[in-house]
Amino acid sequence: MTPEPGPLAVLPVADPLFVDAVRAAGGAVAPLSASTRGIVWLDNAGGDSLGEVLAAHPDVNWVQLPWAGVDSFAEVLRQHDRPGRIWTSAKGAYARPVAEHALTLLLGVLRLLPTRIRADSWGAKGGASLYGRRVLVVGAGGIARELLRLLRPFEVDVTIVRRTAAPVPGATTTVTVDRLDEVLPAADVVVLAAPLTEATSGLLDAARLAHMKPGAYVVNVARGGLLDTGALLAALDAGHLSGAGLDVTDPEPLPTGHPLWRHERVVMTPHTADTPEMTRPLLAERVRDNVRAYLSGGGFTGVVDPRQGY
Template structure:
């Protein structure tokens, strides 16, 4: 367990019948607990070719893209926390959406009574980009609002719970009718700036955009311009590009925008969820093989 074992995670390994020990020639699996120093993970794997399984700490694995591809070898399985943090992240996305519709960015800055404005989420057209655990949980949370939901994913294979599922090639088409767009896709070279100037221009001026995936999926400069010009009604982002967002960046002063500092899944929230995922995968490693969150090193998720 590297770089440093945590008591909660050690207990999870032991509960599943595993043992935590110093890295050595007897090590069969590595639990990596930070996104920092991904190159150090590569060094550990180079020195220990006998390792058969690596558990990564986050749902997104873009921070490990290089080491994943350079160490994509037979008999080495990679798993991540994808899906494990779906509940708090989906909850955060819903919070941002409701706050935008109810004009909270404007009201928290207000110093006078102003006008009574705001919109309801009920019956709206919601587009969710991505079809992983967060999207599945979002569909469940959105169901009581009687919204019309469209999932955008690599293929048009239906996602249960969605009113329709379309392939990524149809993104521009479905954006045109969306009242709310939620970005919940994996960050890969192919999804960088998935939402750019053209996509923002296609959206209705009354539409809102929420990003709880990775900052690079949205072209930041294009988002600033769309908000300043009124091309879209507002946005809520828990992730930015760059991140952390520097003081004085134009995004901070863009109108009708909520920025939260990558807090959809705080350490306090995710620690028990990661421990549960770890226990599942240690059980799989030692016996039943039913791993959760398996990563394709070449696809990057």
């Protein structure tokens, strides 16, 4: 069903960048009222507030969410989905900076940068190359596809794990999630780039980490809940895994003093794969595209399926 267009509200604060994006696409921005038909929501932590707005304004037929992942809005999606209401997110919009960060983390752990950055003497030589490695990527969205493009010069063999076995351009092999345990032991590197849902929570647990090839590496730029933090630490301490690159953790933020912060096998960043400086113009572009789709009767980018959670 195509939503009937009407005035749009930019909430919870009418940020000028996004007000201008709506207007540039031909949309009408107005304060929230009974006539509001679309919402551009900019507060990632404001799920409860968004729910209150939707409960009070049932005629809203389109909601644009601010991030690629919508796990923080899971309850709102469950409670306030209804026939004719379209939800869109920023999925795919931030693919380039996040994929770039994933590659940065991976090269950092391969080249032993945690040790070398802290060193105060010449020390022993060490490190590994990415060229020719077997890389397993969990997820097939924008981040995964951009990472495939960035990995191409390294002549890696890439296996994609996703919901369907439909081939992904640039990947050598594509398998469904139920075959993860089958392909995991062959991977030199595992990159997590999947949404956090009930089905993917704890995906890499102690059993699966133990199932990985000795000496393998893990990179997580998706959500901390995909990876068991305690099990990862144990696998690193035991020497079963050679390293981990983490932009997200569980819990998040990771407590001050947690052993992973100073671990010689870990490169960690505080969920900065896509900073506001990077994401704001990209989200504004997504808003412009989706306002045009809203006004023209369809063709939205980043449509969310509330039942799937992404």
